Amino acid sequence: MQLLRRLAQIVLGLALGYAGVGHLGANRVEFQAQVPSAFKEYADFVVVASGVVEIALGTALLVLWRYRVVVGWIVAAFFVAIFPGNISQYVNGIDAFGLDSDTLAACQQTSAHWLFLCPSFA
Secondary structure: OOOHHHHHHHHHHHHHHHHHHHHHOOOOHHHHHHOOHHHHHHHHHHHHHHHHHHHHHHHHHHHHHHHHHHHHHHHHHHHHHHHHHHHHHHHHOOOOOOOOOOOHHHHHHHHHHHHHHHHOOO
């Protein structure tokens, strides 16, 4: 069971790091589409800041084994904090990352965060 937990933690850490790098590079415009309309003036800042945070959290998951419970709670709080962006994308019918249908967007936006939230508590 310990091996499965560590594997989940490694996968989540790598996924967060990969997503964070995407926020800063090639997918920056796509991520800006997910920023809620209340923050549209600051969309680029929000995307860059969340990318930096994702890279930091991914790194923490990979190197701070001793503090995995605390880091897990912080990662979980981060996922909860960014979830409104996913809801905004769905509610406003914004196409990003190839999610060009409401059904597809709803499935991806709701399932991905909760799927990644589970290993945070392992």
